[in-house]
Amino acid sequence: MQSFIKNLDIHAQGLWLAIVISLILFIYALLMPKKEISWRDFYITFGIIGFFAWLSDSVFGKMLDIVDFGNPKITGIGEFFSYSLIPSSLAVIYLNYFKRENKWILAIVFTIISTLIEWGMIKVGYMKTHGWGFFVSIPFYFVIFLLILPLHKKIIKCKS
Structure with missing residues (x-):
């Protein structure tokens, strides 16, 4: 039991x-009125984006060691929630x-939201970067929201 609690990394700063x-984001995503997506789209998107988030954690967090969440040696509950x-x-x-x-406006708004979340995680001390500039994330987020997610939506809406 002691080991389990230690692995949760519940004492991590921030x-x-x-x-x-x-x-908050997960509950809102579940409860928001579905306008442009169905529950099927929700399910597919949640799984695919979650997979790529964990893949990026493996590459950027573990292999390249340019970002840590909480204790760098433990994948705690906060890192699990953050990536999942x-x-x-x-x-x-x-x-x-x-x-x-x-x-365009939505891509800008969600880029700002993502940037603020990252900034907040850094400011409270939960996210620590090693060679990853904070401003490198902004074009990364913008490309995801402007190009990758619309392409993803087009693919999952395709009937054939």
Whole structure:
């Protein structure tokens, strides 16, 4: 039991922010009125984005060691929530409001939201970067929201 509690990394500085943001986004994604996506789209998007979030954690967090969440030697509850819920929930929320007409404004708004979440995680001390500049994330987020997620939506809406 002692080992289990230690592996949760519940004493990590700033853990509260990761958990609060994760839960707020996830609950909103579940309860929001579905406008532009169905529950099927929700399910597919949540799984695919979650997979790529964990893949990026493996590459950037473990292999390249350019970012750590909490204790770098433990994948605690905060890191689990951060990679499992935040990117997937943001993607689902984004796609729920996405239309061709609001593509640019939505990409800008969600880039700002993602940047603020990252900034907050750094400020409370939960996220620590090693060679990853904070401003490198901004174009990364923008490309995801402007190009990758609309392409993802087009693919999952394709009937053939």
